[in-house]
Amino acid sequence: MKKVTMIFIIIFITGVSGLLFAQDLSHLTLIAHYPLSFDANDATSNYDPAHLINTPFQGGQEGGVYCTGNYAYDGTPDSSDILTPPITGLLASAFAISVEFKVTEYMVPCRPIIVCGDLWRWVAAWVQADSTVGIYWEDGWPAETTVKYIPHTWHKVTIVYDSTGAGIGKAYLDGVLTDSTAGLKLDLHDDKRITISHGGSGNSFKGYIRNIKVYSISDPNIVFSNNSSHPKEFNLSQNYPNPFNPETNIQYSLPHAGFVKLAIYNIKGQKVSQLINKFQTAGHHTLTWNGTNLHGVRVSSGIYICRIQSGSQILTQKMVLKR
Secondary structure (H helix, E strand, O other): OOOOOOOOOOOOOOOHHHOOOOOOOOOOEEEEEEOOOOOOOOOOOOOOOOEEEOOOEOOOOOOOEEEEEEOOOOOOOOOOEEEOOOOOOOOOOEEEEEEEEEEOOOOOOOEEEEEEOOOOOOEEEEEOOOOEEEEEEOOOOOEOOOOEOOOOOOEEEEEEEEOOOOOEEEEEEOOEEEEEEOOOOOOOOOOOOEEOOOOOOOEEEEEEEEEEEEEEOOOOOOOOOOOOOOOOOOEEOOOEOOOEOOOEEEEEEEOOOEEEEEEEEEOOOOEEEEEEEEEEOOEEEEEEEOOEOOOOOEOOOEEEEEEEEEOOEEEEEEEEEOO
16 A cells, blocks of 8 residues: 655754754755756756656746646656655765745645655655644654644745764754654665655645755765865855856855854945854855845845955855846
């Protein structure tokens, strides 16, 4: 008998010494990013394009692809799914997967947004009839929560896991904690695909999906990675995508721990946004700018300058926002 499919969106985030953060991904490396704005490509170029089944692109400023709500693997007409290739760089010791979703119609019963794993679903998040998001660990029934999503509104689910400490898992909806479980030992079973509806039957997620992101710890054994746990020089990479809309990723490397300032400026030299202003450990860091200013208001199209300072060293990169 096939198991019920689940909606699920995930992010796993870890910090040093077993600390877990809902929003700070600076201690992880972005290894795959599927914006799903106008194609199925991985923006990091580390992996092959995702396989899209009957999921047309929405286009416009919001982007994303549309899922019909029909399960794609039991012959249901007009079924849809999104299936990534195996994300081989995803390590069970510490990782994160983030997905943005917008529910257009609730499909009875509980339905999945993202499913991590194929035959074995090692973690998931469901949208449920009461508009809450339930978390699903190791192919078990989802935990109940009071945190709710709003139909026809973009949301992001975040699930945090770190097996190096107490095996702690945490899940967030738009930064609000929905679930926390200790003593977990997730087993990926070498099954590192991410899908929307694979592993269930009947109805599936109905709505829009965009920005599937996968993070993991830096590992020099990963073939595609030029990352090292000890960067040799201070570096600010070109943001990607670039041009971008509505958000872009910024990666930088710190050869030594220290106080770091990273801000966005317009071409007049006026500060638009302050993204980092704190002490950080040595290593490779990744963050996302969502195209908003210091007051959380979306900025207009144009050229912006990303400026990072660590000690006396300063680096900049030009970025282009196209609304």
